[in-house]
Amino acid sequence: MGAGFAGFHAARRLSRLARGRAEVVVVNPTDYFLYVPLLPEVASGILEPRHVTVSLADALPGVRMVLGEVDGLDLDRRTVRYAEPTGSPAELEYDRLVIAAGSVNKLLPIPGVAEYAHGFRGIPEAVFLRDHLTQQIELADDSADSAERNSLCTFVVVGAGYTGTEVAAHGVLYTELLRKRHPRLSDQRIRWMLLDVADRVLPELDERLSRTADAVLRERGVDARMGVSVDEAEEFGVRLNDGSFVPTRSLIWCVGVRPDPVVDGLGLKTDKGRLVVDEYLRVPGRPEVFACGDAAAVPDLTRPGEVTPMTAQHAQRQGKHAAENLAAGFGTGDLRPYKHHDLGFAVDLGGAKAAANPLHLPLAGLPAKAVTRGYHLLSMPGNRIRTATEWLYDAVLPRQTTQLGVIPAESIPLDTASPEHVAEAR
Template sequence: MPRQSARLVLVNETNFMLYTPFLPEAAAGTLEPRHVVTPLRDILKRTYLRLGSIVGHDPEAKTVELRAKYGETETLPYDQLLLALGSVSRVLPVPGLAEHAVGFKSLADAIYLRNHVVETLEEANATEDPARRDELLTYVFVGGGYAGLEALAELQDFAADAMESYPRARLHGMRWVLVEATGRVLPEIDLKLAEYALRQLRGRGIDIRLETTLEQVEANSARLSSGETLPTRTVVWTAGVAPQPILKQLNLPLDERGRVPVDEYLRVRGSDSVWAIGDCAAAPDPRGGFCPPTAQHAVRQGPVVARNIAAELGVGSPQPFEYRSEASFVNLGRYKAVGRIGERTFRGFPAWWLARSYHMSQIPGAARKARAVLDWTAGLPFRRDISEVGSIGHRKPLG
């Protein structure tokens, strides 16, 4: 097939790409939320973008069902289908979790959480009731992986600065708690670095409970496996991810975790025209096992699968996915981080600087890079912005 005859259609629920490593900074307000996303139309000049959700798939007919934003459904035919649907928060059957806890996966989650922290500070400053202040000023995060730890570190940093504007709440004091089921945090990195991170966070007054699980959540409390009930109005659930539930309706094979199994060419096992990458795929890791759900793997699988689909259409030759993660960083806020490049480990300010430089090189688009630098620079001489922007974007009814 000649190259120019291929037509690329991207179906996505939003018209932007979220750069998740910056999500904690968007929540903390060091980056403007719009500056952690890249408009897809700016970076995909030759791709036809359709906004909506894939809600069905017929592998025999080679069609997918697209539900558009305003509810209409449409059948789209394909020659080759690539699934990169990502993941959702892995919710465990903890009573009250779904009703009262919040996740930390999307831009909406980050904006919600920031507004919520500001609202709790406002309320805690206004109330005369010390028990209510306890609930408002206790923040519980569950899950000590990088997403949870970074979110907690950045938000605690933000709240500590914001406290200057809330003298009555400041007098009472805040409590930030991290609950982790296993005996360590940050399983993704070297144990020594994880212990350094733990010391840093504990040194800042963050209460870290290892080998502890969340047993029950209510509107104003969280019960832990230690038997303690924490008064709180904030439970943030960051205890792992699960594949998109919609995968179950796409008539594809799924492994025991609900991911789509693919071979080393990223082709769905048993199919000649469906491919999968990223968090939704169970792709063989060249080091053994399966690729972990990280952006590092997803973005490197992209060009490989593109090449393999082109090869299927008669252009070029296929190539197996071979990637070893060379670097990883975890931001601890306050100009500190931990990380590794190859065998070398870094901690403190050098790690933080390297992490920022790395992320700057990765966020797509010169405009987004420039905006991120401007946000960070503007944040140096000025105090944190504590405006609560929750009502923006939710218009009031007419009349």
């Protein structure tokens, strides 16, 4: 169930372990695996959208691919219900099940956010944002009203975690590039704001990485306001919880994620929306069902009493581990508990800047950039040469800045949180 980091790697490992002994089926709404960490580079025009996707048919030979949106399970009958791309209902039977449904945008109960903010979770949002940034600068260039120009050239990012920090860092470079190509805007200020209720940028990381990222953002003129968030969103601006009003047409929602809502309807025990599993990634009382990634509350054996965070690093390793433990059930290998020590983190800040701590050694600048890009190339299950080539092109050729207009704003509404998730988020 799902072909994100957890589901993709579970299917790939299982197809190798069970070759000729079992049929492996993946149910997913798209026919590709999305390498989410590179989406900010899609939004800033560095990478083409297709190059951060990997065809499931090519990467998972021998695996049956079923296009569909899972909308329920019958655990007693061992069936998965899903909607086909045409909307028609269908179902599949299973002997063993891996729930890797992933996550969706987390929406807080703030007036106007659902109507006027845009999330950043997939290809449509990244392509829309690239077009939107380009359009705002073009509209500003055509405007004779200074107040309107200021509003069009103001961009507000909510959430200073990985995604929000990278979106702001790449975005400010992209809009500055756009401004330079419009001589009428030579004296126009391009304003980027990064908001978070936390006390620092990248609050989940080592403070040294946080300081590095904060310094880069402020050097580029990003107004990083910590301890501040949005009280209300309107069509032409946002009101902050410090009482100020910011005129803007661009509210980018990077607050975080919550488990896919399909998890709620399973009738299984959850922890803050994530399925409770044991250290072997099995659902208690359902030995034929495994869960991993963002949808699962996996015990963190390196931090007793806690669960693993919702990161791609854990999802990828849990997917592989779930496949191995599932295969142990039919005689291939042994059942083992999941235990993983973080190997470090990398945050790409655009240009020649990055922050990384491989093996917990803090790096900044070009060394961190090299580590970050090397890590992404090693982690991508495909399109490595294309991605590296586009990085090279971006270093030596002018970046293309045309807007395609293929993703209308109304086609990417921000996900709506249920009352339960709202309560947890607060």
